[in-house]
Amino acid sequence: ITQNLPWPIKDLGVSIVGEECYGSLVENLHLGDVVCLKLALSKGLGIGIVAGGAIMKVPQILLITSARSARGPSLESYCLETLAYAITLAYSVRHAFPFTTYGENLFLTLQNTVITLLIILHAPRRALTATAASPDPLALAAVAIAASALALFMVPINILALLQLATLPLCLASKLPQIRQNHRARATGQLSAFVVGAQIAGCLARVYTTVQEVGDALVLAGYVLALLLNSVLAVQLWAYWAAEDDIEASRDAVRIYDRIQCSFA
Known part of the structure; x- marks a missing residue:
């Protein structure tokens, strides 16, 4: 048969x-x-990761848009993470690696770009140091994104290899602001637990597929470092979960108290 x-x-x-x-x-x-x-097995994992990557950051986008707040996600982290994804995407495309070994980077770059713009949109004006005479932060971000995308597909391949090497410190730098922000606030805000968990699973699978099909030490090192840093975020989500509940309960209590006070006013 x-x-x-x-x-x-x-x-x-x-x-x-x-x-x-x-x-x-x-x-x-x-x-x-x-x-x-x-x-x-490697091909199956690769296809699964690419399919998962197409929707991985959607919960984060929905959290921000429904709350109309970007509290939690770090702008610096998303800018650096998006750049790292874009470099890996350009490096893989120009080296003609199998699409199943990097395809999720295309979708993650696009979704991260949307999240970055949402963070800028919902950030307090003072946080962006905007004044009446200054350019629109969203417009500046859009121009920077377009220029970066064009540059990555035009630079010489040897320069692109150096940029791929630079994704290691970029990956580290992209997670540290988020980790630091969570630690200072003792809360994770609108940071999505689903996204962090999916990133850990994706990094584990990518380590395997990279070893099996690509064999590029630069790409492999990037996934290993991302796995370690995402694991730190997962620990923070678990550690601060109870704190988030307490904060929300306190807010609810304050709102109820204010309503009672108003009713007797």
Whole structure:
């Protein structure tokens, strides 16, 4: 049966794992082929990560838009993280790596760009040091985003390799403001637990797929560092969860007290 599957299914399988591994695993049911099994697992994880990356930051976007507040997410963190994603995307595209090994970076770059603009939109004017005569922060951000995207796909490949190396300190720098902000506030605000958890799972899978299919030490080091830093954020979410509940309960109590006072006024 497996040797006579419809051609669309066969073509899809061959495009994912290659003709040799498709024949071994599907047509001949040779499940002891360790090399092809590792490749199939890597491809499956890669497809899952790309699909997950397409919606990973949507909960964060919804949290900010529904609350009409950007309390929690750090503007500095998102600017640096977006730049790191964009560099890795450009580096992978220009080195012709398989799309399943980096595709989520495309979606994460786009979603992070939206979140960054939302943080700027909902930030207090004084936090952006805006004055009546100063340019619109949103317009400045849009120009910077467009210029950065153009530059990444035009710089020489050797310069791009240096930029990929720079994603290591960028990754570190992108998470430290968020970690510091959470520590100072003893709360995580509108930071999404789903997003942090998904990033940890994605980094774990990306470490495996990078080892199996790419073998680029720069890319691998970036995912390992991101895994460690996202784990720190996860610990903070867990540690400050009770504090968030206490803060919200206190606010509710104040609102109820104010209503009672108004009713007797």
